[in-house]
Amino acid sequence: MPRSRVRRPRYRGRAIVRRRRASFHAAARVVIAALLLGGLGTGAYFALTSPKLVVKQVRIIGAKRDLPARLIRSLSPGCVGKNILLVNKRKLFRLAKQEPEVERAYIRRSFPRTIVVRIQERAPYAVAQTGGASYLVDASGFAFRTCAQASSLGLPVVRVAGSDTVSLGQPCRDGVRTALRCIDRASTFGLKVRKISVDPAGDMCLNVVSGFYVKIGSPVKLDRKLDVLGKMLDGRPEMFRRIEYVDVSNPEAPAIKPTALAAE
Secondary structure, three states, rough: OOOOOOOOOHHHHHHHHHHHHHHHHHHHHHHHHHHHHHHHHHHHHHHHHHHEEEEOOEEOOOOOOOHHHHHHHHHHOOOOOEEHHOOOOHHHHHHHHHOOOOOEEEEEEEOOEHHHHHHHHOOEEEEEEEOOOEEEOOOOEEEEEEEEOHHHHHHOOOEEOOOOOOOOOOOOOOOHHHHHHHEEEEEEEOOOOEEEOOOOOOOOEEOOOOOOOEEEEEEHHHHHHHHHHHHHHHHOOOHHHHHHEOOOOOOOEEEEOOOOHHHH
16 A cells, blocks of 8 residues: 655745845845955055155165265156155166166165165276276176276276277176186186286286286186196295296296396
């Protein structure tokens, strides 16, 4: 005998209550989101239009001589009088890097009204002389400032003849860069170079502080030539006072010319 199905009563009241609660929560979330967006929009509007956030000054840190004044003149039109949140730091960075003396620049906002620019200047490594002008160059061979009294700076002087010119704000050409590498390598052997002359053919001659000079010749096999020079003079400081020049233009057959006093 088939079993009869018993219809159970449906409690629709609970489902209606759940749907009403869900609708209420959804509406509440929409209202809260609208209030938050409105508050953020109002806050952004007041932040971007507030006179309390208008840039008043540019502060330079780390620069010397007349560089801070030049940087302030070039950077101020791009930020002073503008809202600090709208200042384009990349543009200021590009303007700062246009100064040849600036190696690195770090720009930040100092709220409420100051732009701070921290500068790392190029370190002078040598003086490059060409065409009657003298330029300070860093270790990479970048010419970043002119100088009037090169001898008073105590830096090695690279004197270049011929068409191997030096331009302010530009990397030097091969002749100067090779001479700088020669200065660096010579220092590893305890030789303090006072001057390097580079003739139109590219041949180099080093004047050492101790008084003698070194004929390097062409920059071919430069490391080999300096290695030979270092071994010739290593551990014999008395030779510095008795040598007129050392010729390592042929590293396989180096030569030494003693001074006239030493020859006697």
